[in-house]
Amino acid sequence: MSEDVVISTHDLTKFYGRTPVVDRLNLQVPAHQITAFLGRNGAGKSTTIKMLLGITYPTSGMGTVLGKQILDAAQNREARCDVAYVAEDKQLYPYMTVEQLVRFAKSFYSTWRPDVESRLLRQFELPPTRKVRALSKGMRGKLALLLALSRRPSLLILDEPSEGLDPVGIEELLQELMTASADGVTIFFSSHQIAEVERIADRACIIDRGKLRMNISMEEMRQRCRRITIAFQGDPPDRAFNFPGVRRVRTDGRQTVLLAEENVDALIELARREGAAQVEVDPVSLRELFLETVKEGHDALV
Amino acid sequence: MLWYKAWLETRWRFLLCLGGLVFCCGFFVLAEGTGENFKRLPSWAFTPRQARELLFRAHQGLVALFPIAAILLGMGGMLREKATGVASFTLGLPVSRTRLMLSRIGMGALQTLLLSLAPWIAMLAVVYFYLRQPVSVAFSSSLLLALISGGLLLFSMAVLVSCVVEGEYTAPVAAFGIFVVNIYGTVLFDSLREWNVIRFMRLQEYVDRGTWTIKPALPLGGIAVAFALTILLALLSTVAVERRDF
Numbered sequence: 202m203s204e205d206v207v208i209s210t211h212d213l214t215k216f217y218g219r220t221p222v223v224d225r226l227n228l229q230v231p232a233h234q235i236t237a238f239l240g241r242n243g244a245g246k247s248t249t250i251k252m253l254l255g256i257t258y259p260t261s262g263m264g265t266v267l268g269k270q271i272l273d274a275a276q277n278r279e280a281r282c283d284v285a286y287v288a289e290d291k292q293l294y295p296y297m298t299v300e301q302l303v304r305f306a307k308s309f310y311s312t313w314r315p316d317v318e319s320r321l322l323r324q325f326e327l328p329p330t331r332k333v334r335a336l337s338k339g340m341r342g343k344l345a346l347l348l349a350l351s352r353r354p355s356l357l358i359l360d361e362p363s364e365g366l367d368p369v370g371i372e373e374l375l376q377e378l379m380t381a382s383a384d385g386v387t388i389f390f391s392s393h394q395i396a397e398v399e400r401i402a403d404r405a406c407i408i409d410r411g412k413l414r415m416n417i418s419m420e421e422m423r424q425r426c427r428r429i430t431i432a433f434q435g436d437p438p439d440r441a442f443n444f445p446g447v448r449r450v451r452t453d454g455r456q457t458v459l460l461a462e463e464n465v466d467a468l469i470e471l472a473r474r475e476g477a478a479q480v481e482v483d484p485v486s487l488r489e490l491f492l493e494t495v496k497e498g499h500d501a502l503v
Numbered sequence: 504m505l506w507y508k509a510w511l512e513t514r515w516r517f518l519l520c521l522g523g524l525v526f527c528c529g530f531f532v533l534a535e536g537t538g539e540n541f542k543r544l545p546s547w548a549f550t551p552r553q554a555r556e557l558l559f560r561a562h563q564g565l566v567a568l569f570p571i572a573a574i575l576l577g578m579g580g581m582l583r584e585k586a587t588g589v590a591s592f593t594l595g596l597p598v599s600r601t602r603l604m605l606s607r608i609g610m611g612a613l614q615t616l617l618l619s620l621a622p623w624i625a626m627l628a629v630v631y632f633y634l635r636q637p638v639s640v641a642f643s644s645s646l647l648l649a650l651i652s653g654g655l656l657l658f659s660m661a662v663l664v665s666c667v668v669e670g671e672y673t674a675p676v677a678a679f680g681i682f683v684v685n686i687y688g689t690v691l692f693d694s695l696r697e698w699n700v701i702r703f704m705r706l707q708e709y710v711d712r713g714t715w716t717i718k719p720a721l722p723l724g725g726i727a728v729a730f731a732l733t734i735l736l737a738l739l740s741t742v743a744v745e746r747r748d749f
Binding site for chain 1: 504507508511512571587588590591592594595596597598599600691694746749
């Protein structure tokens with residue numbers, strides 16, 4: 202396995218009963234980048250993350266986190282020494298105070314950074330003597346982030362980190378993630394919030410119905426992916442645009458809209474040959490790409 | 504720190520049970536020792552034999568209350584954490600599930616031990632300091648040993664149930680149900696009466712009612728079986744948690 206890949210899965214599958222929640226997932230997450238894991242509710246994001254951390258066991262397939270096998274309990278435990286994880290609901294022990302919880306978490310990591318701990322305690326205005334059960338969801342989320350960042354992980358995995366945070370909290374979260382990334386921490390986070398992803402992610406992986414539909418760098422997406430709107434004077438030609446690199450073809454009256462990730466010039470040329478009256482080429486946003494991907498469930502770019 | 508977590512998680516249940524059992528047993532010995540049954544005796548006539556009778560009767564009451572305490576201590580654990588959403592945080596820590604279970608079972612076993620010892624210490628203190636009677640170590644320790652071994656068995660049964668049955672109230676109710684089935688099942692079927700956990704903890708058949716001393720043959724085999732079953736149930740609980748998805 203390449204040293205530059207921190208998460209790698211091979212045909213990772215999880216069934217709940219007869220339903221495949223994660224279906225032969227082949228995922229590669231590069232090191233030193235912020236990778237977003239996008240998908241609708243129930244797409245399999247949280248289950249994938251739980252399998253990576255040994256919280257849930259795969260039905261079949263395999264994977265590695267920081268080069269350690271996820272199916273081997275001892276190796277998985279070793280990997281968790283270098284991985285910080287913030288779960289979706291951010292629940293923490295309600296019977297502990299903030300101070301007790303920090304002391305508890307600190308005891309498991311030799312790389313704990315007291316400077317980060319005190320800075321974030323101040324910044325997030327977390328009252329040390331307050332019980333966790335008395336914290337709001339947003340405050341609990343901040344405490345979970347503090348616990349994750351203070352341990353100086355190689356890999357930070359966050360499941361819906363902005364859930365429950367107010368706009369100021371989201372801004373603080375994004376800033377902290379960017380700072381951590383600049384310090385060399387690899388970040389893998391699941392989200393529904395496309396705007397956040399577009400702002401900080403270097404790469405986006407889209408999962409739908411348990412299958413990986415797309416794994417693309419944001420830079421690549423900006424450079425390669427285009428929406429081509431072709432207007433015809435008569436009826437658009439049938440199946441003419443089933444072309445390599447075309448992700449989606451939608452025809453509406455005399456207009457055909459293509460979502461292409463490569464061969465854009467060749468497609469424009471083809472459109473002209475087919476008698477296009479007008480051809481418009483626009484960049485594609487991640488939102489559009491995401492919506493197109495999860496709507497149709499096309500297998501491409503993987 | 505896992506032990507610290509286990510302590511914080513269970514301390515109120517433990518302290519409540521501790522306070523309740525110590526108060527009930529201490530008060531019973533005090534009230535009975537100075538009450539109707541004994542007060543007609545002049546103080547010089549209150550004999551060590553009567554002190555042992557008093558302790559034995561208090562032990563019967565303690566045994567009746569103890570299963571509730573043991574089942575309360577067995578509540579919680581990873582399935583409860585799963586229900587409240589904390590399991591992901593716990594399992595994200597770089598520790599094995601076995602270690603998580605060992606700290607929980609270890610803390611619970613220690614608390615069960617203290618719940619057995621503390622009421623007995625209170626009862627013996629009342630007998631020794633207030634009723635001014637010598638304490639029979641052999642008699643007290645035999646009853647205590649039966650209480651500890653039966654108590655640990657009930658605790659580990661409650662832990663196992665909490666590892667396989669989900670639901671905050673379902674698990675203790677199921678554990679209590681198993682306890683009730685044990686009592687009534689062993690009463691209904693005579694061949695099973697040796698397996699009645701309450702009968703085993705009470706030691707009624709091992710006490711000479713004339714002298715209020717333990718008969719020579721203390722059920723050491725039964726005590727050994729109870730300890731072995733405790734370990735087996737604890738291991739099964741650990742295996743159940745090891746294999747489970749959270």
